[in-house]
Amino acid sequence: MILRTPMPGRRAIRAQRKRHEDAAGWLLRNRETGQPAAEKAAFRAWLDEAPENRRAYEAAEQLMGEARTAIASDPALADFEVKPRSAAKPVLGTLLTLAVAGTLFIALDGPMRLRADTMSGTGEMPVFTLTDGSTVQLNASSAVAYDYTAGHRTVRLLRGQAYFEVARDATRPFTVEAGSTRVTALGTAFDVRLGDTETDVTVTHNAVLIALEGADQAPLRVTQGERAVYQRSTETRQIGPSDGLTALAWRRGQLVVDNAPLSHVVEEMNRHFSGRIVIANGELARRRVSGTLAIADTNAVLIHLEQALRVTTNRIGPLIIIR
Structure with missing residues (x-):
């Protein structure tokens, strides 16, 4: 025998949706300063009207608190600002136009696109060849820029992670800049990851020299099968063995x-x-x-x-x- 739970009717669904909308509205109004006494009384009356109202409000309050805590702890979301709206219609229209344009610009990764020569999307890990014959594979959501001259070859890792197989050129050193870390190849293949708090370098062939911009420390030599980690907050660096298969998974x-x-x-x-x-x-x-x-x-x-x-x-x- 199969027991089926009856599906709520449209009226019940509409009532539930309205209850959650009311809960969200009261949550926002209750966070405002100088709330009138009459509005506070109306909220208490709504809360006591039905047990479902209280449960809806508690659920909205919990979710709002968790969202605010999570967003505040995430730099990419904590830095987002919402522009206040103006009561004047012409100014409001201008602000909305600018806000939409700015939002689209950021959403489409406009700032990074202005800086990068090659980028990868969330579902992409492209492999490409540079003008000197060196090959690069980008991890998803990564970006690089190139600076090639007669005397040097420099690739700036602007975001994410990349694996490099460097073509030999005795007259032009090959350097990868990742934040304040400079990785110079010594005829090699290596991986660089620019993380939120650290920079990782894993060498899979030959060796590299790692130097920190503005630091008094001598360049660190990292050889095949080794991994170096630079912690930016403490300005410390560590080196140890690395499994290439794991590092390049x-x-x-x-x-x-x-x-x-x-x-x-x-x-x-x-x-x-x-x-x-x-x-x-x-x-x-x-x-x-x-x-x-x-x-x-x-x-x-x-x-x-x-x-x-x-x-x-x-x-x-x-x-x-x-x-």
């Missing part, structure tokens, strides 16, 4: 992590996700993850994280909050 669409912080996994997921994934708080961001993940399959990775870390995920349009 991204070229196969994988992320291999061994006791890595959740923040690192989410950073890599965001390269392949067209929206934005954020973590609700710093303690959760430091939770550790291990495994081999198909990093471009956002849903599969989220399921893995939910099972491994006992976390939950909430979607708000293009935003995913892990809590």
